[in-house]
Amino acid sequence: MLLLFLVPANFLPFGDGDIVNPVSDDGSSEAIFLQQPFKYFGRTYNQIYVNNNGHLTFTQPLSAYVPYLNAGIDIIAALWTDLDNDNGGTISYREDTSSAVLEQVTQAVNQYYPNVPFTATSAFVATWDSVPYITGGGAGYDTVDSVNSFTIPAASAPELSSSSNIEVNGRWSFRVDGSLNLPANFLPFGDGDTVNPISDDGSSEAIHLQQPFKYFGRTYNQIYVNNNGHLTFTEPLSAYVPYLNAGIDIIAALWTDLDNDNGGTISYREDTSSAVLEQVTQAVNQYYPNVPFTATSAFVATWDSVPYITGGGVVTFQVVLVSNGDRSFILINYGDIAETGQVWLAGYDTVDSVNSFTIPAASAPELSSSSNIK
Incomplete structure (x- = not known):
């Protein structure tokens, strides 16, 4: 499982066919059922929430707009800050299994992780399009126990568009499927189950x-x-x-x-x-x-x-x-x-x-x- 943070030149298509989040300060989507479960640092999730303040969570919606580490939740925060779609912009999402999108994300992952055999079968795409700020923010991800946590080292929010960890300006990518201390004697599971x-x-x-x-x-x-x-x-x-x-x-x-x-x-x-x-x-x-x-x-x-x-x-x-x-x-x-x-x-x-x-x-x-x- 991998995360891709994208800027317009590398954006996947969005808008047509997307589900649009409610216009609500500090609001969230309903629980979104994932056709393809997503592994996140050893935990597997069948649902996700798109929260208006720039983050995704798995077990519950999150209205928090002031970012904080050690939040005690699994969270992906592309830009965790106080955003206000009451005053403009659109927040939308979809799970995409079209061949064109799967080919595009497969090529991206193969480029950034050449030693990891991978062919995508699903892409969940959430887009914040021209949503206004209310105030400050942070970007990265965290896990429920904060064992796996990363903050994108940008001195200012605009630097997110010109920085990268994969030599593609404005795109950050992370492999996040890592298992949590599975015993060596676990039998294989998942595929074919x-x-x-x-x-x-x-x-x-x-x-x-x-x-x-x-x-x-x-x-x-x-x-x-x-x-x-x-x-x-x-x-x-x-x-x-x-x-x-x-x-x-x-x-x-x-x-x-x-x-x-x-x-x-x-x-x-x-x-x-x-x-x-x-x-x-x-x-x-x-x-x-x-x-x-x-x-x-x-x-x-x-x-x-x-x-x-x-x-x-x-x-x-x-x-x-x-x-x-x-x-x-x-x-x-x-x-x-x-x-x-x-x-x-x-x-x-x-x-x-x-x-x-x-x-x-x-x-x-x-x-x-x-x-x-x-």
Whole structure:
């Protein structure tokens, strides 16, 4: 994922077909659904807001006109200042998948990042056209934790039109897809995955398993990926408050109230590629050296940068069901897990609770630094 800050000679077409922001001092667009999710420093967003005061945000609109660092939000600020479309100008946007625009942005990215193979499939274009100032400003980007942050070093606002970090005056570009501390043992995800619906407390459809999965004596041919951090076999589950003795077979990597309405992606696939099967076979053989095993299927479900319902951070984790038709194993990989005051639980349970386990972590972030294997 890359950002391009453009000046007129390099502007993409705008105006015709764009959606125009409301005329409102300190206003914003509605939540804009992105057909192509956007990765921003390890978090994946399905929506965006175009804010009149010169910035883009992902989880909520922002009316702030005085720029400040360490804002505690993911923000792209082309020119964060007090702008006033009450007194003129137009602020508009669109998501463009036309071949002409995709070719133009692909050529630009290939020029600026020659060592990064890239072909664009979507371009979200937001344009502030002749919008008047009210007062001062700043330009750059920041992230929710300010680990990734940059301010364009221009001594004055007009210098933005004659400066650059890619030798094209008036254009600044940044690669921003960088992942946040994903474990080395995460399986690949994203490309080719099926994405869960954006729905608070939602679930996937029933997913047919090519390779049935044995779970404590019961064999299942289907599975559900539930947005609130768990997998079930016989029916979807919307519950967000975790409870033991639930009377169901459940694998709960992080059972809590998650909200993919506000960002992140929940996706899954059943993988039988030789590369993935070799990886999970090696893992199982390492952790269970006395159990002869060669995997024939890996069902991979990933929660990528999904926010808590109460805000305050996102979580990234992955559940892998590994099977050869006779033996079955669960691998749970944790990435960045934000602290939360919400009730949560991690582990598994069975319909009769004869087999049940809760991961003994004192806080949700400890899931990323604890393990039962070496």
